[in-house]
Amino acid sequence: MKYNIIGKNIEVTDALESAVVEKLEKLDKYFNDSVEAQVTLIVEKLSHIIEITIPFNGTVLRAEVEGKNMYNIMDDAVAVIEKQVNKFKHKLKNKHRNGISQFTPDFLREEVEENDSAELKINRKKKFAIKPMDAEEAVLQMELVGHNFFVYLDAETEEVNVVYKRKNGTYGLIEPVLDEE
Known part of the structure; x- marks a missing residue:
């Protein structure tokens, strides 16, 4: 996987960049080398925010985590992405069955757990006039x-x-x- 790391109100030092890459390498087991993760590190007042966006084949995985220390929240942001990948594994694999897969062969071979195949249910539909x-x-x-x-x-x-x-x-x-x- 490729990484594009930018900072807003924070300088992305070599140490910070290598820490981000080290944490994101946990996601390499899911995606092949052509997938690019967009990572934005933001400092606002006393708050640090990390945003990870992974677009591929019309699907976007996204995590945004806020905390007091950039290094401490990196694991949480990666965990959010991992949870999304695992939760929607069955649907993501089926959606990308045709065409070039963005997933690693090992990930594609993994068995889908029973609860992963559960259908998403829409509880409520609403119609309204727009002006x-x-x-x-x-x-x-x-x-x-x-x-x-x-x-x-x-x-x-x-x-x-x-x-x-x-x-x-x-x-x-x-x-x-x-x-x-």
Whole structure:
């Protein structure tokens, strides 16, 4: 696996980079050499955050862990990714059966545990009318209904977008695009 390590408000020293790579090497048993892990190390006030994103074949595994010490939270972030891989092993293997596999042969040969094959169940479906608005109005609507995300039709682009509240109290905007694979 390849690693792309960047820092925000922190200098990625050789020691820090080698510690991150050492921890991420635990994931090498799952992925082949063509998969690239994006690692962002962030320092905000007294908090340290590590974000690991592993995109491959239209699937994204992501972990974000916050703590007081960057070195202490690395194991937790890797554990989150490992848990995702193991939880969805059956589905990930089936999804990527056709085409070039991003997984190692050993991982593909492992047997799937009984509980891994359980289907994901949607408990509730909801339909609602969407009206054209801008992102700022969508954030206001989201806050009024007390949710942490809101789906709306962008008045300018006439595309369906999503605004969401981030853990740090700021807002995010998702503008979906069709994958051209």
